[in-house]
Amino acid sequence: MKRRTSYLALLSGMVMSGLILAAPGFSMNSFAAEKANGENAFTSGTTQRTASTANLVEGYMHQQGQDDFPGYTLNTNRRAYLNEINGIVYDAILNKSKEVAAGKEANTKIEVTINIKDILGDRYKEIYYPEDFGLESFTDDAGDSNVFNVLNNYIGFDPEKIIRTLRLDCPYDIYWYGNEYDTTNGFVLYREEGKTTGDFICAKYEEPITFELCVSADYSTSGKGGECNADVNKCKAVKSAADNANKIIQKYKSKSDFEKLKAYRDEICNLTAYNYDYIRNGVNRYGNPHQMINVFDGDPDTKVICEGYSKAFKYLCDGTDFNSNIIECYIVTGNMAEKSPSANKALHMWNNVRMSDGKNYIVDVTNCDPDNNNEQPSNDLFMVGAKKVEGEWLKPAAIDVYYSYEGLSTGSYTQNELAVSETDYDPKSEVAEEVTINFNPNGGKVATESITTYVGGCIEQLPVPTREGHKFIGWYTEPTGGEKIPDAVKFVSKCEDTWYAHWEALSQGEAEYQNQQGNSGEQDGQSQNQQENPGEQGGQNQDQQENPGGQNGQNQRQQDAQNQNQRQNPAKQDNKNNQQNQNNDTNPKANPGAKENVTPQPENGTISAEEGDFETSVDGTASITGSANKKIKSVNIGNEITNGNVTYKVTKIQPKAFKKYKKIKSLTIGDNVQEIGSEAFSGCTGLKKITIHANNLKSVGKKSFKGLKDGVKINVVCREKKTYEKVVKKLKKAGASKAKFKFVKG
Structure with a gap:
């Protein structure tokens, strides 16, 4: 491959020894910059895109290879705003486009048959005359037909839209x-023979609409624009490049985080070489040296410059499930100088990588790549720190080179994202750090006051505290409100933390029963399959009676109409032999657990609780409708909500439940939720972290997550990766297209 005699010989903007001052066609393309241009401009039959073909190719590779790729679209789900006929044509074009993009189809002509009678309904006629549209004629003074535009407007067909x-x-x-297209519809203009006026249109029940999309010169069979035949081999190469890149990710998935990054650097250096011809002479024989497709296309003749190296490294990082969930790779641009910042400098692109210690490190894959195939990639500029010198220049310790950021980076990233560690990364720091979780009983008692584990570890069983006259309902991140901690913690974050017990006051009967049972002692170590309610007998199986007013040992699943003589209002009992049971059920002293003499049943109603407001149903389910507290900071929608002795499964989040609750920072959705209503969390701009337990989630409503800030973290907890993939697609469609998704098995 290559070994630099001068580090600046690698730069894409300037080469040492006075060879060249600016590389022809040098591109610092950034979607952040392109998006600022706003919507695309359109003229009849021609579209003018803001993103280059090369950048769109990279986006396609990301989309194919990474399920949670958020994309860089200017907007999302605009398809929903199309009328019926435009939506039908849109779908047909998209289906054909995907075939072309994957190299499965060469012809880019699309023909769609539209049922005009269904579209127009009562407005449909077999023959239309000019007066039907307020016209004197379908032709203008020059004799040209206007029928195409007239009929398109009438049926609502808008090709440009x-x-x-x-x-x-x-x-x-x-x-x-x-960026060019031709379109026709099947309407035919007729005129009576021998006449210059009296034209009319015949409309069949079904009419064909044809679209011809012109292929760019880069992907046409002839290498020229304006034709409607794509080169399937070129398109297959794009799909193949994505597949090759993702094979690399899979190859190293069992390695440590540092080993993955090092392997990615080595793979890139082995797959490509630096394009000296392009820098020195402006000559490029194969492919686009700015783009990462030249790294992964399997063609040794396609070479890259710094932009291709850095984009390829980021692509692999973006598709990786790192052991630490805070690792992130950035592409940064700026200047690089050798020996002195005041001497020669040139434009350059490299990566910053944030590691599990929260610090950023420089990765310059371009300058790690040796010329000689027998040499190993250099470590001089891989995962290194740098100190500030002479203003804003960054100087690594091991090598006499300097980096500085330019406007595109300083305008796109925060100071924290651009700040670099002063010391090089130490792989030994990946040894798991200990973390201590403290348990605050919040007015109760707990025997186990803390548990020590490690970052990324799990806690299989949490201690169960007790409090006289109260029922323990779980551990939370805050003394009041906050996010509920699951019974088995799958991943402990990196920090010392305190979790707080939350309580629900018992009724007088329940409290007396609790005292009778002597249930004021600690229940640490009790199986999760046993009773966790301190108001009930310890060790009782959950399959047994959970109602403290019931007979111990009786299985709830066996309570049917035949047993009602022991559980219902004694006034409704005629059997004198049951009188003693009636007395026991209605006398708290005889049966201190009794609260009512009728088994509570689910009913239609409302519940106001700390978690929010709920509507309940006779089928034992509940839906959350929102919260009276518009300034709530944490929303935890649990699996169940209890009202008295009746427990309801929370299966739905109502439409617009938390719309524009801008103070919410964290959101947790329980595993029983099957449906998230439309606009449920639309406009929640303060959200930073979302956890969705998605094993039973079936429906995510339109715009339910519209307006979230870019980069909001969404952890999807489910048993299968397939379920995760389906849920992510639904969430993106609902507005979370720019979120950062993570699969959590559970």
Whole structure:
């Protein structure tokens, strides 16, 4: 491969020894910059995109290879705003476009048959005359027909809107599109023979609409624009590059985080070489040296410059499930100088990587790549720290080079994201750090006051505290409110933390029963399958009676109509032999657990609780409708909500339940939730972390997560990766397209 005699010989902007001052075609493309241009401009039959073909190709690779790739679209789900006929054509074009993008189809002509009678309904006629549209004629003074526009307007067919929507929703699936199209409909203009006027239109029940999408020169069979045949081999190469890149990710998935990063550097250096011809002479024989496809395409003749190296490294990092969930790779741009900041400097692109210690380190894969195939990649500029010198320049300790950021990076990243550790990364620091969890009984008693584990570890069983006259309902992150801690903690974050017990006051009967049972002692170590309610007998199986007013040992599943003589209102009992049971059930002294003499049943109603407001149903389910506290900071929608002695499963989040609750920072959705209503969390701009237990989640409503800030973290907890993938797609469609998703098995 290559070994630099000068580090600056690698730079994409300036080369040492006076060879060249600016590389031809040098690109610092950034979607952050491109998005600022706003919506695409359209003219009849021509679309003018803001993103380059090369960037769209990379987006397609990301989309194919990474299930949680958020994309860089200007908007999302614009398809929902199309009318019926435009939606039908949109779907047909998108389906064909995906085939072309994957190299499965060459012809980019699409024909769709539209049932005009269904579209128009009562407005449909077999023959239309100019006066039907307020016109004197379908032709203008020059004799040209206006029927195309007239009929398109009448049926609501808008070709430009369809193409614009595709560019906003699915830019990567049409990376091959050359920004020109032709379209026709099947309507025919007739005129009576021998007459110059009296033209009319015949409309069949079904009419064909044809779209011809022109292919860009980069992906056409001829290498020229304006034709409607894509080169399937070129398109297959894009899909193949994504597959090759993701094989690398899978190859090293069992390695430590540092070993993964090191392996990615080595793989990139082995797959490509630096494109000296392009830098020195402006000559590029194969491919685009700015883009990462030249790294993963399997072609040794395609070479890259710094932009290709850094994008390839980020691509692999973005697709990796690191052991630490805070690791992130950034692409940064700026200047690089050798020996002195005041001497020669040139434009450059490299990576910063944030590691599990929370610090950023420089990774310059370009300058790690040796010229000689027999040499190993250099460590001089891999995972290194740097100290500030002479203003804003960063100097690594091991090598006499300097880095500084330029406007695109300083305008796109925070100071924390650009700050670099002063020392090099130590792989030994990946040894798991201990973390202590303190348990605050919050007015009660707990025998186990703390548990020590490690970052990323789990706690299989939490201690169970007690409090006289109260029922323990779980551990939370705050003394009041906060996020509920699951019974078995799968992942402990990196910090010393305190969790607080939350309580629910017992009724007088329940409290007396608790005292009778002597249940004021600590229950640490009790199986999760046993009773956790301090108001009930310890060791009783959950399959047994959970109602403290019931007969101990009686299985709830066996309480049916035949047993009602022991459980119902004694006034309704005729059997004198049951009189003693009636007395026991209604006398707290005889049966101190009794609260009512009728078994509580689910009913339609409302509940106001700390978690929010709920509507309950006779089928034993509940839905959360929101919260009276508009300034609530943490929303924890648990698996169940209890009202008295009746427990309801929380299965639904109502539409607009927490719409524009801008103070919410964290959200947890329990495993019983099956449906998230439309706009449920729309406009919750303060959300930073969302945890969704998704094993039973079936429906995510429209715009339910619209308006979230970019980069909000969403952990999806489920048993299967397939379930995770389906849920992520639903969440993206609902507005969370720019969130950072993570699969948590559970």
